[in-house]
Amino acid sequence: MNDVKITPTFDINAEELLRERDWESLRQRVVDWPAAEVARVFRRLPKPDQVLFFRALHRR
Numbered sequence: 001m002n003d004v005k006i007t008p009t010f011d012i013n014a015e016e017l018l019r020e021r022d023w024e025s026l027r028q029r030v031v032d033w034p035a036a037e038v039a040r041v042f043r044r045l046p047k048p049d050q051v052l053f054f055r056a057l058h059r060r
Contacts, residue, residue: 026056
């Protein structure tokens with residue numbers, strides 16, 4: 001069995017948009033994610049980025 005680690009596009013997109021400070025694109029992209037994916041990506045981010053990620057989420 002191969003030990004290839006595949007990074008889901010959820011992570012790549014979120015980290016890239018956070019670096020770019022593109023809040024509107026991040027908000028639009030995350031709105032359709034399953035809650036489990038949002039939580040998984042959130043936990044993997046460094047604390048300062050967790051704050052930014054959380055603030056970018058929709059308020060529903």
